[in-house]
Amino acid sequence: MKIVEQIKYPIKQEMELFEEKFEEAMYSKVLLVKRITHYIVRRKGKQMRPMFVFLVAKMVSNGDFKEKTYRGASLIELIHTASLVHDDIVDDSNRRRGFFSLNALWKNKISVLFGDYLLSKSILLSCDNEDFDLLKIISNSLKEMAEGELLQIEKARRLDITEAIYFDIIRQKTATLIASCTGIGAASVGAEQEEVDLMRQFGEYIGIAFQIKDDLFDYTDAKIGKPTGIDIKEKKMTLPLIYALNNCSDKERKWLINSVKNHNKDKKRVKEVIAFVKQQGGIEYTVSKMEDYQAKALELLKKYPESTYKSSLILMVNYVIERKK
Amino acid sequence: MKIVEQIKYPIKQEMELFEEKFEEAMYSKVLLVKRITHYIVRRKGKQMRPMFVFLVAKMVSNGDFKEKTYRGASLIELIHTASLVHDDIVDDSNRRRGFFSLNALWKNKISVLFGDYLLSKSILLSCDNEDFDLLKIISNSLKEMAEGELLQIEKARRLDITEAIYFDIIRQKTATLIASCTGIGAASVGAEQEEVDLMRQFGEYIGIAFQIKDDLFDYTDAKIGKPTGIDIKEKKMTLPLIYALNNCSDKERKWLINSVKNHNKDKKRVKEVIAFVKQQGGIEYTVSKMEDYQAKALELLKKYPESTYKSSLILMVNYVIERKK
Numbered sequence: 282m283k284i285v286e287q288i289k290y291p292i293k294q295e296m297e298l299f300e301e302k303f304e305e306a307m308y309s310k311v312l313l314v315k316r317i318t319h320y321i322v323r324r325k326g327k328q329m330r331p332m333f334v335f336l337v338a339k340m341v342s343n344g345d346f347k348e349k350t351y352r353g354a355s356l357i358e359l360i361h362t363a364s365l366v367h368d369d370i371v372d373d374s375n376r377r378r379g380f381f382s383l384n385a386l387w388k389n390k391i392s393v394l395f396g397d398y399l400l401s402k403s404i405l406l407s408c409d410n411e412d413f414d415l416l417k418i419i420s421n422s423l424k425e426m427a428e429g430e431l432l433q434i435e436k437a438r439r440l441d442i443t444e445a446i447y448f449d450i451i452r453q454k455t456a457t458l459i460a461s462c463t464g465i466g467a468a469s470v471g472a473e474q475e476e477v478d479l480m481r482q483f484g485e486y487i488g489i490a491f492q493i494k495d496d497l498f499d500y501t502d503a504k505i506g507k508p509t510g511i512d513i514k515e516k517k518m519t520l521p522l523i524y525a526l527n528n529c530s531d532k533e534r535k536w537l538i539n540s541v542k543n544h545n546k547d548k549k550r551v552k553e554v555i556a557f558v559k560q561q562g563g564i565e566y567t568v569s570k571m572e573d574y575q576a577k578a579l580e581l582l583k584k585y586p587e588s589t590y591k592s593s594l595i596l597m598v599n600y601v602i603e604r605k606k
Numbered sequence: 607m608k609i610v611e612q613i614k615y616p617i618k619q620e621m622e623l624f625e626e627k628f629e630e631a632m633y634s635k636v637l638l639v640k641r642i643t644h645y646i647v648r649r650k651g652k653q654m655r656p657m658f659v660f661l662v663a664k665m666v667s668n669g670d671f672k673e674k675t676y677r678g679a680s681l682i683e684l685i686h687t688a689s690l691v692h693d694d695i696v697d698d699s700n701r702r703r704g705f706f707s708l709n710a711l712w713k714n715k716i717s718v719l720f721g722d723y724l725l726s727k728s729i730l731l732s733c734d735n736e737d738f739d740l741l742k743i744i745s746n747s748l749k750e751m752a753e754g755e756l757l758q759i760e761k762a763r764r765l766d767i768t769e770a771i772y773f774d775i776i777r778q779k780t781a782t783l784i785a786s787c788t789g790i791g792a793a794s795v796g797a798e799q800e801e802v803d804l805m806r807q808f809g810e811y812i813g814i815a816f817q818i819k820d821d822l823f824d825y826t827d828a829k830i831g832k833p834t835g836i837d838i839k840e841k842k843m844t845l846p847l848i849y850a851l852n853n854c855s856d857k858e859r860k861w862l863i864n865s866v867k868n869h870n871k872d873k874k875r876v877k878e879v880i881a882f883v884k885q886q887g888g889i890e891y892t893v894s895k896m897e898d899y900q901a902k903a904l905e906l907l908k909k910y911p912e913s914t915y916k917s918s919l920i921l922m923v924n925y926v927i928e929r930k931k
Contacts, residue, residue, distance in 0.1 A: 394759070424723065424730050426722075427722040
């Protein structure tokens, strides 16, 4: 059995039912919306986020499942999909193929409106059902996601990023939504605030490890067997590079900054930067940081008795770090 | 005294204080966000929407003002600004100057994220203060705004719009937010559900009249003294044209549809379409519809005793219809 199937096993039925409920949650009478919705449902990814919601809800409640958990998972998945759709807004629509196969003329306009539509549906779902505790959890994440991305753009322009700012960015742009998954999983089955907070912390650790792993693919893509260098092209400075910058001579630092600033489209130069970062030990350092967060996440599960849900969560934490893409 | 100053007079202090509170509501520690926020505060428009919130709150409560009303006004203005910012996403960033004077490379990306940031701040503001009644009112409008715009795009592609669909679009894309202003104004001072609904209806009528007026500018711009024809260029079929389509021969209808479909960039042809619509009485019909909604809105104010707030609201309803831009 594939690892993802193995993780899903104890919540297989819930995940199947969730698919229907998620499609319902996107429902609109507008034809154009229906068509895009249909496309999204077909194109669904691994659905990591609803899996976190269901597994935590099950673990915390010893398998006692509530309808509210489905709404929590839909709330998260609506917001995650909205962020993917909005991430697809580009400044030159011909340069990149995006989330939708939409006619280029309307592409950005429809993407922004459709993302807004999904966001509004998520808020409406919670308001209609008075799931205000879930809405409180997610509303802060929503803000942090947008703020984290804007902070990253600011830093890509100024190239003055430190390790602390790097962690701030990835906590905001990625980890906060996974923290909401695990927090909402607990809240949806009526957990006390303390346990909700603990589960939020659990998700945040996972999310940080997840984003570090993602950033490592820029240096060694396990699937294609070589670095991608996309982040450097986009002037995004991630942990391996930040470590190298903090552990080299002034002359080397100047060369690194100049490379990212002025030669980021030069493939040969990007390769040299990657080689330098590796030689400085940037990868080992980054991997060790990632493993710290993995360990912190697993530590928080210790207080729970063994269960199939807990086992799946452990598998999932490890999968985040060991995945090939 | 200018008409807008005259309308604002009974809520002058509140509007001044609101400016500070609105700036606070957008606060972020991220520099890039601060800079854009500053730009938005400087660029503020007539602030019609907060004026509606304050005037209704004052009229309904006989001047007894609550802190919650400020939050309601901020909630609305955050969402309205987010929609302006998102409306600025374009598919060819060089063709049009937009809301921000941002470097074209990052323009769309930053606009979408900044709009999302404002949206999330609005939801957070309501969640933090447990203004769930206000959030319920606005969440439906949020959905309708996105859905209305998407419906308009769908109809601009298919050119099969009827009068009923036209009213559906403008109710959703424009009137729903003004209905939320007036509804939230009432709810923020503790009005009963029945009165909140009445005030929502009042705002919806105003919003429909407002959008009809806006659409009329395409045929006669009172300020520049001639038609703009922008809607026709963008294949948006509004009430004057829809009326003409329903009241002409089959041959003329074919010519009209073909003009909008295939000759919408041809200035001469657009002028001919406008002339035809006028000749068919499309303008008179549209103006009479607009005046119907103006009358319906004013009718709903009759049950309130005279007050400076009510007088301002009457002025405002009339201003919506008589404004020059």
